[in-house]
Amino acid sequence: MVDLPPLREVIARHGLSASKALGQNFLFDEQLLDRIAAVPGSLERKRVLEIGPGPGGLTRALLRAGAEVTAIEMDRRCLPALSELTIAFPDRLRVIEGDALRLHHNELMGGEPFAILSNLPYNVGTALFTRWMGGETWPPQWTSLTLMFQQEVAQRIVAKPGTSAYGRLAVLAQWRAHAKLAMKVHRSAFTPPPKVMSAIVHVEPGAMPEGVSARVLERVTEAAFGQRRKMLRQSLKSVPGAINALEAIGIDTQRRAETLEVCDFVAIAHTLS
Ligand code: SAM
Numbered sequence: 330m331v332d333l334p335p336l337r338e339v340i341a342r343h344g345l346s347a348s349k350a351l352g353q354n355f356l357f358d359e360q361l362l363d364r365i366a367a368v369p370g371s372l373e374r375k376r377v378l379e380i381g382p383g384p385g386g387l388t389r390a391l392l393r394a395g396a397e398v399t400a401i402e403m404d405r406r407c408l409p410a411l412s413e414l415t416i417a418f419p420d421r422l423r424v425i426e427g428d429a430l431r432l433h434h435n436e437l438m439g440g441e442p443f444a445i446l447s448n449l450p451y452n453v454g455t456a457l458f459t460r461w462m463g464g465e466t467w468p469p470q471w472t473s474l475t476l477m478f479q480q481e482v483a484q485r486i487v488a489k490p491g492t493s494a495y496g497r498l499a500v501l502a503q504w505r506a507h508a509k510l511a512m513k514v515h516r517s518a519f520t521p522p523p524k525v526m527s528a529i530v531h532v533e534p535g536a537m538p539e540g541v542s543a544r545v546l547e548r549v550t551e552a553a554f555g556q557r558r559k560m561l562r563q564s565l566k567s568v569p570g571a572i573n574a575l576e577a578i579g580i581d582t583q584r585r586a587e588t589l590e591v592c593d594f595v596a597i598a599h600t601l602s
Contacts (some may be wrong), residue, residue, distance in 0.1 A: 331417045333389065340384050343410045352450030353516035354519035355383055364384055368511045368531050369444050369473045372486050374398035375445040378471070380429045380457065381450050384410045388422065391446060397421045397493060398438060401429045429487045430456060433574055435470045442470060447478040451523070455498075462501050463547065467537040474532040475511065483510055485530035495587050496554045497547075502530075505537040506547060540549050546598035553586035553594070560585060574600035 336357050339345075356588035358364055365387060366372060373395035382400040384407055391398050392414070398421060400503035402411060408541040411424045430453055434445075436487065445463040449457065454476065461474060478486070481494075486502045487510050503509040511531040516522040549568055556564040562582035575582050578596050580589070 333417060336384055336386055336389070339410050339413070343384070343406070344388050345384050345406055345410065348404065348406075352381075352452045353383060353404070354518060354521060354523050356386045356448060358518055359390070360380050361514070362386050363393065364512065365448075365475065365477075366390040366394045366396075366446065366530055368475045368529060369446065372444065376441055376447045378434055378438060379456045380445070380447040382411060382424070383407055385414050387446065387448050388396075388414060390417050390419060396444075399423045399425065399443075401427055401432060401437075402413070403428045403582050410445045418583075429453065430460075430542070438470065442472050444475070445471050446475045451479055451593075454478055458486075458498075458553070459501065462506065462532075463543060465543050466484045467505055467543075468534040472533070474530070476530050477514065477527050477531075478530055480513065480526040480528040483530045486530050486532075490588060490590050496557065497500060497550045500537075500546070502532060504541075504595050506532050506534050508532045510528040538599065540602055541595055541599045543595050545602045546594060549597050549601070550586075550594055553589070557586050561589075568601070570595065 330513050347355060347381065358481055367452060372391060375396050376397050377391050377396040379391060379398055379400040381490060381549065388398060402408065402424060406428065415422050415424055426503055445461065458476065461471060483492045485496060485498045487508050488499040511529040513528040514529065526551055534537055553561060553564050554567050560583045561575060562572055564586060572582060574597050577600055580593060
């Protein structure tokens with residue numbers, strides 16, 4: 330590994346005070362960053378997309394792990410610090426200035442498979458996650474997602490039926506993918522520390538059930554969990570054919586959304602698709 334100046338020195342030299350508006354909470358602990366970079370398994374010569382490298386803490390860990398990194402950063406102030414990293418790793422790091430919500434990730438990665446790792450800005454994390462997990466095309470071009478979330482959001486992603494955390498995010502994350510909570514990260518690990526605890530979620534694509542439209546499934550879960558305290562016969566009224574589908578599959582219409590397994594939602598969507 331090339332000898333790099335300590336991150337804190339880089340931040341001080343470039344005057345990179347954390348911006349609240351951009352959801353900036355930086356990580357400096359190299360051991361922690363290496364553990365995060367190890368979650369997807371070996372990254373040696375693998376293509377990785379990183380969203381929000383900031384001053385480059387996780388980026389350095391990804392480079393230490395041997396990855397070929399494309400990093401999207403929208404804060405211009407971070408670019409001079411990142412270009413020092415690009416100079417040190419000209420063949421393995423490409424930094425793109427822009428808003429990750431507006432860029433086409435598959436195209437950026439040249440149509441090749443890639444892993445996504447990110448200490449996500451909290452304000453855009455769920456939007457990006459929903460986009461990566463959505464759409465009719467499956468398997469996706471990404472091979473895994475390793476993402477930092479607020480712990481409460483991470484728990485919603487991996488939640489099981491019958492819990493208050495179980496809802497749309499859980500169904501979205503679990504109906505054709507495997508999602509697990511890989512590690513918890515204490516708020517004190519960040520500079521500045523956020524108000525809440527964080528956690529890393531790791532997701533790998535699984536098989537997509539045949540004959541199910543992702544859009545229809547999304548519509549069903551939106552309606553069912555939109556009124557989660559109501560019985561399904563009430564909450565699913567707005568979805569044409571849904572009550573008949575429940576009866577055809579043999580799901581009691583007096584049940585509430587949070588009592589249904591992910592496969593029950595898939596069965597409803599299959600009948601409607
Ligand atoms: N990866 C660094 C680390 O772990 O220390 C910084 C993480 S910080 C929580 C989030 C980073 O995402 C910031 O650098 C912020 O500028 C950047 N960011 C925020 N919104 C973004 C967006 N829409 N597209 C790309 N980057 C964004």
